[in-house]
Amino acid sequence: MKTISAYRRPDGRIGLRNHVLVISLVSCSNAVVSRIAQATGAVPITHEFGCVEFEEDHKRTKLALISAGTNPNVYGALLVGLGCEQTSMADLLLAISAAGKHVEAILIQKEGGVPEAVARGIEIVKGLQEGASRQERIPCGAEGLVVGVQCGGSDWTTAVAGNTVIGAMSDLVIANGGSVLMSEVMGFPGSEHIVAANAVNREVGLQILEMISxxxxxxxxxYGQPIQEVNPTPGNKAGGITTLVEKSMGNIKKMGNAPIQGILQLGEPIPHPGLWVVDNRAQGPDPFNITGFAIQGANVAVFSSGRGSPVGCAVMPVIKITGNPETFENLRSIIDFNAGLVIKGQSISETGAALYDLLLKVADGELTKSELNGNLEYTIPREPARKKRQAHCVAGGFGHVSKK
Amino acid sequence: MKKAIRVDQKDNVAVVAQDTLKGDIIDCGGLEVHATDNIPLGHKIALDQIEKGAFVVKFGVPIGRASQRIETGDHVHIHNLEDITGELCKVYEKKFREMGA
Known part of the structure; x- marks a missing residue:
């Protein structure tokens, strides 16, 4: 079994980083959070939510903020609120400290204003950072790796080189006892028969078919149109993709060939190591899915992009790879790994093994380009599709009442 | 030599890694194929004869059905490859649901 050096957390999970976070409870405290983070080098978590939210939206906001604080890469956190926001400081304190984290809180209204809150926040964060600096990496098994896999900014190389190489790496993560998380379920239709065939048992296979249906x-x-009528798009076809199953396979190749253990809803703990599908249907920019992995407790992500993307994550290293050798040469400052060697004739399995080696180095502490560049995105995934259906039911209910 | 990427040993098509001209010799992972058409970058080249009605295989799985006989070296795209995704999904789902039900 492979060994890495990492931080062993009280809950048994392993951290590949030892971050101190400054978490904003509501958009009103974002500026204070940013200033504390700038002054201390701590990682800021800011967002546009936290007040006057509908119940389902607010549940998601709380889940995302708690999950940032409890991620295994995190040592501790300072929570910064205004004092009258919807987000409950008590709930966040309780949930994050229950995971064995060092967590403290300030409210801008209680501290007596912004400069006061910034000064007090800096003092607290420095104390947390001192505690963090006393933590040491210890030898841990590679089975503690929880790796999110994703792609975005695709071109013709993404399916054949970028994602196949990630798939070969995923197989090695699983073979060494670790976990792989796949989301982007909006890209499954068309190959659900292949995904379901890879399920660990009939029940999980049926769950996959139900989810896609x-x-x-x-x-x-x-949208008023079936998926297969709009896919593959004219752009896909011009690029050489002929059928929907072909387009969809390009996405799911990232999972590799291991049996799928089950489907997880956002925030549902991972029951045991292996390959898992995260039912994250958020339609939006790439950080939606990456943040989804962080919420599930992933400690690292691997992202392939044919055109090149700088995205990272506030609480995880994100290893960026490209299947396009030209993109690698042109964007070396944002891409960690050249899967374009496959285009030049190197085998997919050999390249996947090299990517797994890089994953272990990053786990040991080697910084990724996204970390060096300060790409600390944390974008709370929103799911308008499922919400809209619920809203529709409520509206129908009112209609019925008014007719009486 | 110009190249094409064959993802899986079961595949009967590969993806050309550069704009390809009719008559070019393409190295498809050790297998040399003469292109019979101009094939744009990222498009598929047939590695074998594919009979009308037979599966076109990429990523190790059927991605569609040949709508006409395809010769080795042909460009494989919408003109000779039929999208049967719906059929593949339905046939499988039916088999899967009946299995052990």
Whole structure:
């Protein structure tokens, strides 16, 4: 078994980083959070939510903020609120400290204003950082790796080089006892028969088919057209993709060939190591899915991009790879790994093994380009599709009442 | 030599890694194929004869059905490859649901 050196957390999980976070409870405290983070080098978590939210939206906001604080890469956190926001400081303190984290809190209204809150926050964060600096990496098994896999900014190389190489790496993560998380379920329709065939048992296979059937009808209700009528797009076809199953396979190749253990809803703990599908249907920019992995407790992510993307994550290293050798040469400052060697004739399995070696180095502490560049995105994933369906039911209810 | 990427040993098509001209010899992972058409970058080249009605295989799985006989070296795209994704999904789902039900 492979060994890495990492931080062993009280809950048994392993951290590849030892971050101190400054978490904003509401957009009103974002500026204070940014200033404390700038002054201390701590990692800021800011967002546009935290007040006057509907129940389902607010649940998601709380889940995302708690999950940032409890991620295994985190040592501790300072929570910064205004004092009258919807986000409950008590709930966040309780949930994050229950994971064995060092967590403290300030409210701008209680501290007597912004300069006061910034000064007090800096003092607290420095104390947390001192505690963090006393932690040491210890030898841990590679089975503690929880790796999110994703792609975005795709070109013709993404399916054949970038994602196949990630798939070969995923197989090695699983073979060494670790976990792989795959989301981007909006890209599954068309190859759900292949995904379901890779399920660990019949029950999980059926769950996968149900999820995709639900997703197909959701898509139809929202856009009025079946997925297969709009996919592959004219752009896909011009690029050489002929059929929907072909397009979809390009996405799911990242999972590799291990059996799928089950489907996890966002925030649902991972029951045991292996390959898992995260049912994250957020339609939006790439950080939606990356943040989804962080919420699931991933400690690292691997992202392939044919055109090149700088995205990272506030609480995880994100290893950026490209299947396009030209993109690698042109964007060396944002890309960690050249899977374009496959285009030049190197085998997919050999390249996947090299990517797994890089993953272990990053786990040991080697910084990724996204970390060096300060790409600390944390974008709370929103799911308008599922929400809209619920809203529709409520509206129908009111209609019925008013007719009486 | 110009190249094409064959993802899986079961595949009967590969993806050309550069714009390809009719008559070019393409190295498809050790297998040399003469292109019979101009094939744009990122498009598929047939590695074998594919009979009308037979599966076109990429990523190790059927991605569609040949709508006409395809010769080795042909460009494989919408003109000779039929999208049967719906059929593949339905046939599988039916088999899967009946299995052990």
């Amino acid at each position: 639900d997703l197909r009808s959701e898509y139809f209700e929202l």
